[in-house]
Amino acid sequence: MLELAILGLLQEAPMHGYELRKELTAKLGAIRAAISYGSLYPTLRRLQAAGWIAEAAETPATAEEVPALTSRRGRVVYKITAEGKERFAQLIAQAGPETYDDTGFGVHFAFFARTDQATRLRILEGRRRKIEERREGLRDVLGRAAERLDAYTLELQRHGLDACEREVRWLEELIANERSGRAPTVPQPGTAGGRRDNNSPPPPGETRNERP
Amino acid sequence: MLELAILGLLQEAPMHGYELRKELTAKLGAIRAAISYGSLYPTLRRLQAAGWIAEAAETPATAEEVPALTSRRGRVVYKITAEGKERFAQLIAQAGPETYDDTGFGVHFAFFARTDQATRLRILEGRRRKIEERREGLRDVLGRAAERLDAYTLELQRHGLDACEREVRWLEELIANERSGRAPTVPQPGTAGGRRDNNSPPPPGETRNERP
DNA sequence: GTGCGATGTATCGGTCCGATACATCGCGGC
DNA sequence: GCCGCGATGTATCGGACCGATACATCGCAC
Numbered sequence: 001m002l003e004l005a006i007l008g009l010l011q012e013a014p015m016h017g018y019e020l021r022k023e024l025t026a027k028l029g030a031i032r033a034a035i036s037y038g039s040l041y042p043t044l045r046r047l048q049a050a051g052w053i054a055e056a057a058e059t060p061a062t063a064e065e066v067p068a069l070t071s072r073r074g075r076v077v078y079k080i081t082a083e084g085k086e087r088f089a090q091l092i093a094q095a096g097p098e099t100y101d102d103t104g105f106g107v108h109f110a111f112f113a114r115t116d117q118a119t120r121l122r123i124l125e126g127r128r129r130k131i132e133e134r135r136e137g138l139r140d141v142l143g144r145a146a147e148r149l150d151a152y153t154l155e156l157q158r159h160g161l162d163a164c165e166r167e168v169r170w171l172e173e174l175i176a177n178e179r180s181g182r183a184p185t186v187p188q189p190g191t192a193g194g195r196r197d198n199n200s201p202p203p204p205g206e207t208r209n210e211r212p
Numbered sequence: 213m214l215e216l217a218i219l220g221l222l223q224e225a226p227m228h229g230y231e232l233r234k235e236l237t238a239k240l241g242a243i244r245a246a247i248s249y250g251s252l253y254p255t256l257r258r259l260q261a262a263g264w265i266a267e268a269a270e271t272p273a274t275a276e277e278v279p280a281l282t283s284r285r286g287r288v289v290y291k292i293t294a295e296g297k298e299r300f301a302q303l304i305a306q307a308g309p310e311t312y313d314d315t316g317f318g319v320h321f322a323f324f325a326r327t328d329q330a331t332r333l334r335i336l337e338g339r340r341r342k343i344e345e346r347r348e349g350l351r352d353v354l355g356r357a358a359e360r361l362d363a364y365t366l367e368l369q370r371h372g373l374d375a376c377e378r379e380v381r382w383l384e385e386l387i388a389n390e391r392s393g394r395a396p397t398v399p400q401p402g403t404a405g406g407r408r409d410n411n412s413p414p415p416p417g418e419t420r421n422e423r424p
Numbered sequence: 425g426t427g428c429g430a431t432g433t434a435t436c437g438g439t440c441c442g443a444t445a446c447a448t449c450g451c452g453g454c
Numbered sequence: 455g456c457c458g459c460g461a462t463g464t465a466t467c468g469g470a471c472c473g474a475t476a477c478a479t480c481g482c483a484c
Contacts, residue, residue: 002440018463026357027365029349030372033313039440041465074448075463098473101245112364137241145238152324153239159382160242163375170371214471230432251471253434286479287432310442 001098001107002035002043007052007080007088008111014056014079017041031106044078052084093119100130121178128171135164213310213319214247214255219264219292219300220323226268226291229253243318256290264296305331312342333390340383347376 009015009023017040025034047053056079080088092115098104105127112120138161146154221227221235229252237246259265268291292300304327310316317339324332350373358366 016463017465026353027361029346029353030369033346036441037463037465038442038467043439106368109368110365113362134241134245141238141241149239150325153322155386156318156321157242159379163378166375166378167371174367228432229434248472249432249434250436250473255470 001103002039003047004088004091004111005035005107006040006043006047007084007091008107008114010053010078010080011085011088011114014077016075016077017044018075020044020078027110028106031110032103047084048078050087052081052087053078054081055079088114095119095123095126099123100126117178121175124171124175124178128168128175131164131167131171135161135168138164213315214251215259215264216300216303216323217247217319218252218255218259219296219303220319220326222265222290222292223297223300223326226289228287228289229256230287232256232290239322240318243322244315259296260290262299263293264299265290266293267291300326307331307335307338311335312338329390333387336383336387336390340380340387343376343379343383347373347380350376 005024005028006020009020009027015023017037021035021037021040028035044053048055056077092108092111099108100123105123108115108123115123138157141149142154142157142161149157217236217240218232221232221239227235229249233247233249233252240247256265260267268289304320304323311320312335317335320327320335327335350369353361354366354369354373361369
């Protein structure tokens with residue numbers, strides 16, 4: 001998952017580790033707390049070894065000398081390679097079972113702007129199926145095994161069941177949008193009107209994963 | 213976390229691994245998919261080595277002989293020890309930062325029936341604080357960084373924000389319940405009346421972690 | 425009698441986390 | 455003038471947990 005997220009982000013701009021973590025946190029804030037450096041740096045090393053990313057020269061640009069002298073080992077900026085872009089396209093399109101768990105789905109969804117419509121639909125439906133299964137499991141427990149469990153455990157299940165039902169509805173709307181119209185935004189009927197002027201610029205417009 | 217969950221479950225009855233996994237899945241179904249055997253068995257070994265749990269003789273009960281002969285190595289039933297109960301009480305009462313992440317909170321909550329009220333309150337409030345922080349982070353991103361992100365990413369954040377707000381409300385109700393009255397069930401105003409005769413038997417009644 | 429799904433124990437490699445360490449830079453306070 | 459401190463920045467280590475895999479037994483349907 002981290003691999004996919006890094007390749008996706010580096011496609012927008014070259015970055016060094018610290019920056020990458022911040023962007024990752026902003027983009028995936030809804031689904032996970034913050035990527036640990038203990039995962040990030042080893043993964044960067046792995047991706048570099050595989051040839052999917054490469055060190056970009058830390059451009060002094062138009063800077064005068066300041067030409068080292070003190071050994072210089074500051075930030076390491078990475079950029080994605082052509083092979084890396086292919087790898088990203090492959091990862092984003094193929095759907096294993098891990099594509100539908102909480103984290104996997106979140107990461108895939110976060111890069112839907114770089115995913116073609118058929119794949120988007122396939123992933124949304126797979127996720128819906130998975131959540132429906134979880135929902136049925138919870139209903140079973142709440143129905144059949146209710147008297148074996150204490151009130152707190154039951155309350156936890158109820159809250160989980162509610163979250164499942166809500167997510168299924170959300171997915172339904174996204175799927176409907178995907179099939180007919182286009183804009184990824186959901187109307188959100190409950191919470192009054194939009195809080196600002198519901199910013200949906202021209203729909204991201206099939207940004208493809210070909211080379212620019 | 214797994215350690216805490218196992219200790220908690222074995223306090224209800226001795227069990228073997230397979231059974232433990234099923235119970236774990238039923239009890240924690242709302243917060244995680246299913247515990248892997250790749251975690252479960254090593255953890256059982258670790259707990260046994262530490263003396264928190266012990267192998268219970270696989271009672272043939274009143275069974276006639278069938279006394280081995282074929283080397284016999286079937287299910288291994290574990291039971292909790294006195295030291296294990298102490299360990300459980302210690303783990304359940306102490307709150308590190310991991311107590312408030314999704315999994316940690318879920319496990320603690322699932323054993324609230326074995327937790328004293330002061331600790332319950334502390335954990336609920338800690339969790340609320342953490343979710344409020346996540347919520348603020350998402351609001352920031354949706355407010356300030358909105359134009360830098362594509363429509364799908366924004367929709368993901370919105371959905372996450374909604375989940376945060378919902379969980380905060382849920383926690384508020386639980387906290388209020390905990391402070392004044394007693395029953396852990398939340399009134400749930402939206403979804404009509406209870407689906408069955410809302411089974412809250414005598415409130416779990418401070419089941420303490422002393423020996424029975 | 426045979427295959428097949430549920431029950432049951434177990435290991436291995438890999439991903440990711442949390443703690444920790446350490447170095448630099450800019451800025452405000454004394 | 456200089457000192458601390460928070461932000462920036464790279465890096466490693468042990469441990470928790472997962473997913474795949476292997477293998478053995480039992481009961482039952484076909």
